[in-house]
Amino acid sequence: MSKKLEGKIALITGGSSGIGLSSAQEFAAQGATVFITGRRQAELDAAVAAIGKNAIGIRGDVAQLADLDRIYAEIRQKAGHLDIVFANAGGGDMLPLDAITEEHFDRIFNTNVKGVLFTVQKALPLLKDGASVILAASTTATKGTENFSVYSASKAAVRNFARSWLLDLKPRRIRVNAISPGPVRTPGLGDLVPAEHTEGLFAHLSTLVPMGRLGEPAEIAKAVLFLASDDSSFVNGIELFVDGGTAQI
Numbered sequence: 001m002s003k004k005l006e007g008k009i010a011l012i013t014g015g016s017s018g019i020g021l022s023s024a025q026e027f028a029a030q031g032a033t034v035f036i037t038g039r040r041q042a043e044l045d046a047a048v049a050a051i052g053k054n055a056i057g058i059r060g061d062v063a064q065l066a067d068l069d070r071i072y073a074e075i076r077q078k079a080g081h082l083d084i085v086f087a088n089a090g091g092g093d094m095l096p097l098d099a100i101t102e103e104h105f106d107r108i109f110n111t112n113v114k115g116v117l118f119t120v121q122k123a124l125p126l127l128k129d130g131a132s133v134i135l136a137a138s139t140t141a142t143k144g145t146e147n148f149s150v151y152s153a154s155k156a157a158v159r160n161f162a163r164s165w166l167l168d169l170k171p172r173r174i175r176v177n178a179i180s181p182g183p184v185r186t187p188g189l190g191d192l193v194p195a196e197h198t199e200g201l202f203a204h205l206s207t208l209v210p211m212g213r214l215g216e217p218a219e220i221a222k223a224v225l226f227l228a229s230d231d232s233s234f235v236n237g238i239e240l241f242v243d244g245g246t247a248q249i
Contacts, residue, residue: 003031004229009079011035011071013062013119014089016047018186019136022217023086023224028054030225035075037062037089062089062115068122075126082126084228087119088136091188092151105150112154116161120176130173134227135162137178137239139247155180159239166237175236177227182243183208184215210245 010027014020015036024034028051035056038044044057058074060067075082090112095104120133127133137159140152162178169176183189183205190198206213223242226232241247 003029004225004231005084006031008032008083008228009035009075009081010084010086010228011037011075011082011123012086012088013037013115014136016040016043016057018188019181019184019217019220019224020086020088021047021050022221023088024051024055026218026221026225027084027228028052030229032084033079035071035079037071061111062087062119063110065118065122068118072122072126080126081128082123082131083128084132084134085120085123085127086134086136086224086228087116088134089115089119090136090154092148092154094147094192095150096147097149100150108150108154109157112151113157116158120161120165124169127172127174131175132228132232133165133169133174133176134224135159135176135178137162137180139180139182139241139243141180141239142247162239163237175227175232177232177235177237178239179220179224179227180239180241180243180247181220182215182241182246184217184220186217189214208246209243210249213244215242215244 010032012020012024015024016038024036027034033054037058037060039061041059048055048057058071060071092108135158138155141155141159159178162176166176193201220242
């Protein structure tokens with residue numbers, strides 16, 4: 001049986017843990033050469049080792065445009081083009097409305113919105129016509145979430161990027177889709193609370209999912225693979241919820 005991404009070149013930002021790492025492992029298993037980015041070299045090195053011989057790590061912060069330029073220069077030199085971009089890097093933390101600071105807003109929007117925008121824009125010269133771009137959105141873009149408004153708003157912006165960019169990129173037949181996970185057992189989710197409260201948070205979030213449990217990163221990765229591959233050749237501009245039903249009720 002042929003592999004779904006045989007010979008493809010992919011970039012996954014924020015690929016050193018969680019959904020990004022699982023997606024990189026899935027892509028590599030399906031025949032792709034995968035470039036991953038991350039801000040911390042030790043985690044990046046560990047992720048490359050976990051993915052295997054088809055992975056190349058490049059340290060960088062997507063919120064820094066000079067880092068993106070350096071990342072794409074290395075991809076150009078080593079691979080010459082890209083077939084897939086998964087703009088996955090992002091994050092956020094919780095603050096109620098009356099406690100939101102300019103620093104909180106800028107940090108989250110710089111990574112989740114500015115970073116996604118310029119990750120995709122600066123990839124365009126390398127992307128082949130007919131390529132697939134996948135944006136990491138979230139169920140929070142659709143639902144109200146207490147104390148999480150800045151993160152949620154940033155993901156709503158990402159959702160609209162997919163709708164708008166497919167029109168901008170129509171002449172090149174580049175598909176742009178968003179993936180919206182629900183609560184997933186990742187380090188980033190656990191980091192929303194102090195370590196001693198992580199399991200309590202996970203247990204609470206599980207009660208909000210109709211399936212009664214958190215998602216696993218590998219489950220999200222299977223959906224990202226679908227959007228990256230020719231299996232989704234007529235899928236464009238969608239928001240693919242992988243959320244156990246969380247945002248559907």
